[in-house]
Amino acid sequence: MEFRDLKKQYQVLKSEIDANIAEVLTSARFISGSQVKELEQKLAEYVGVKHCITCGNGTDAITLAMMTWGIDEGDAVFVPDFTFFSSGECPAYEGATPIYVDVEKDSYNMDPAKLEIAIQKIIAEGKYSPKAVVAVDLFGRPADYAKIRPICHKYGLLLMEDGAQGFGGSINGKMACSFGDISTTSFFPAKPLGCYGDGGAIFTDNDEWAAVLRSLTVHGKSGDDKYNNIRIGMNSRLDTIQAAVLLPKLEAFKKYELAAVNKVAEEYTKRLNNSCLTLPIIPDGMISSWAQYTIQLPEKTDRAGLQAHLKSFGIPTMVYYVKPMHLQGAFEGMASSRADCEVTEHLCKCVLSLPIHPYIEKEDVEIVCEHLLEYIDE
Structure with missing residues (x-):
């Protein structure tokens, strides 16, 4: 996958x-x-x-x-x-x-x-x-x-x-x-x-x-x-x-890819909706292009353990982002580092992005959700 x-x-x-x-x-x-x-x-x-x-x-x-x-x-x-x-x-x-x-x-x-x-x-x-x-x-x-x-x-x-x-x-x-x-x-x-x-x-x-x-x-x-x-x-x-x-990629994006990736996101949301995960929200009137499908894990979830579990089934995941901008070493000691960003610091500890693209099969989404919920429920 x-x-x-x-x-x-x-x-x-x-x-x-x-x-x-x-x-x-x-x-x-x-x-x-x-x-x-x-x-x-x-x-x-x-x-x-x-x-x-x-x-x-x-x-x-x-x-x-x-x-x-x-x-x-x-x-x-x-x-x-x-x-x-x-x-x-x-x-x-x-x-x-x-x-x-x-x-x-x-x-x-x-x-x-x-x-x-x-x-x-x-x-x-x-x-x-x-x-x-x-x-x-x-x-x-x-x-x-x-x-x-x-x-x-x-x-x-x-x-x-x-x-x-x-x-x-x-x-x-x-x-x-x-x-x-x-x-x-x-x-x-x-x-x-x-x-x-x-x-x-x-x-x-x-x-x-x-x-x-x-x-x-x-x-x-x-x-x-x-x-x-x-x-x-x-x-x-x-x-x-x-x-x-x-x-040609722009034409495909306009004709069907954007619609397809939104259907994939809908499938994820449908399958994960009743779980303890925090799912992405798209308000009425707004369309996302779904660069990522990012969830928030419950408190105290072993994120690295979950990623290893999913990887064992051939499921790739990513963490965007591990560190807040104001804590990046490049800004250490500068005014940029003095920021009150409690939400960002929380998100960096609990977000996880799942595979998503216009060509992913419905069965693959089902597999991702099955093994994700399997670990979370444990």
Whole structure:
């Protein structure tokens, strides 16, 4: 059993993917080939924004957003404490101070009430200048933008949506990666929409920012002239082969994969619903892209023992995340490490992610649930 079965997906899409890769090899347009522009247009249309700028990976996407906004030393950027390292690493790399905010226990996403408390505290202290919020769509579920955006507006903060795990999710028909002033995603292979290497994208409706972002991805070039450099940028482009891979995968994602993975999640929930496990909740009007199906184990459960038990039956599991952001060694001794994030610390001790992808068989879900409940009931 695969945690996320990229092998099965490739077999289903093999003819289209192979033909697209062969076309790139024949044309030898390995950088900035026509497939990149085509993909950007289709991604922007799907998400519902004016501009999509692809780049080297999801981490670069966040960094490029920070660069575009001029995030710098002395700035405070508010980030959920329960997330992958990139969400806070990128603001810190630009010299800013990540301020970690606790998350909601049921959604795993930034708690809007605690966000406002954190902003007020930073303003009162007067040491840092609040500049932006990085809201993460964790495990495929979009953050609570109906509450987060008014808070950003109230305090004059820019809103960045980290949709690395959220691509394909939506709230009342509005798609993930369209909620931020700038939004980003990752095409890491295991993501809801993944390529066969590294890749990322940035989304915005702002024409000026889009132009700056395109410049920054190619060494700060001026327009189409990469030898006339008007700002300090970086080298972060999506390879044409990766775009060629993503084009048929995007079509499959839209046509049936998103619906299929939601049916898998429904099957898990149905089979585990009457147990002592805490299951993911998706509110009415919201769709998750199910980057992960993450449960919370009962208190005092031997998580490592459970993982070993499941592994003995060929069932892979993962823990996202073992350590809160504010306790990462990179932030030791910094203001970022001083965070009151009780919910995050609890989640790090009890979460467990189960195999989920559009191609998993119903029988496999049954096997996972059977052996999971077998251990829990003991």
